Amino acid sequence: MFFVSEDHLILEVLVRVGSAFACGALIGVERQWRGRSAGLRTNTLVCVGAALFVLLSSLTPDDASPSRVAAQVVSGVGFLGAGVIIKEGGSLRGINTAATLWGSAAVGSLCGAGMYIPAAAGVIAIGVGNALLRPVARVVEPKLPPDRTAEEPVDYEFTAICHDGEEAHVRALVVQAMAAEAFSLNGLHSEDIEGTGRVSVVARLTSPGRDDRVFENAVSRLSLERGVTSVRWRVLPHQPVGP
Known part of the structure; x- marks a missing residue:
């Protein structure tokens, strides 16, 4: 348990949920700016939802541990992430967005457990991964030889x-x-x-x-x-x- 009085409990819950909201919004802003299907609202809600589940386990320690609840959150977000993956011919779109939702859930779980520094590090890592690794991926992507082309109609x-x-x-x-x-x-x-x-x-x-x-x-x-x-x-x- 993380509280010693009712006032402390209310304050701690507000801080944890508020930090999850802020972290999810920071992750979602980049997704929204790029026009992805899971943007600001989706990432914020996933982050807050994960925090609430972990908070529930903290408030009811006799029923389930936070780590077990976090594992169930991961499974639930997996179904949500599958909904944003789109098949187009032989390729898939939306895998990066689904992975971002997964990361948002992890950040929310950390906020719900009161681990603010790891949560902040997660937000930074996800933001850097989405914003800065895109041009790096284009540079290292293998190029087809001159006598070959990508799949033609x-x-x-x-x-x-x-x-x-x-x-x-x-x-x-x-x-x-x-x-x-x-x-x-x-x-x-x-x-x-x-x-x-x-x-x-x-x-x-x-x-x-x-x-x-x-x-x-x-x-x-x-x-x-x-x-x-x-x-x-x-x-x-x-x-x-x-x-």
């Missing part, structure tokens, strides 16, 4: 042949399968195969980089559909879209 043609009555359903399945990925649909058309009672549904798409896995999965999915007699895909020469 790839054009695909996806064809499904089905019975006349299944045309609308197959078109919808093709669009649905590709919409879940980072593909641009350049065209979708159907052609009757004369004298067969079947229709060829052809989709042309562009991917930010080569990803054959998606098409293999689509082939497996559509091959199970009733009325689909053939499914295939191929890579086309990339045709840049003009201005």
Whole structure:
């Protein structure tokens, strides 16, 4: 327990929560300035929330120790951090923001435990990491050789042949399968195969980089559909879209 009287208790709680608020706001200002999804308010609330949980354990020492509560705070913030990570094609965005939230929770836990100097050091370290390490990372990032480029767009043609009555359903399945990925649909058309009672549904798409896995999965999915007699895909020469 950290108090000897009710007045001291109230003052100590105010100091700890106030320091958590200030530390979270300092961390959040940089995130807000850079336009990140978790900015000033989110980092402040995470920091204050972590401090309150640790304070709760200090006020009820018979139920749980502050270190055990802090471990649970880390797990809870992990779920929150996962919400700010966005998948874009083969890359992820928001990992740095999620790590900052994790750091805010650690700073808040330190404030809740009354460890103000480590909390201040944490704020400085997080701020320096976010503000000053960005240009350093760009300098040390490996450069591609002159004869190589980063992933270039790839054009695909996806064809499904089905019975006349299944045309609308197959078109919808093709669009649905590709919409879940980072593909641009350049065209979708159907052609009757004369004298067969079947229709060829052809989709042309562009991917930010080569990803054959998606098409293999689509082939497996559509091959199970009733009325689909053939499914295939191929890579086309990339045709840049003009201005």
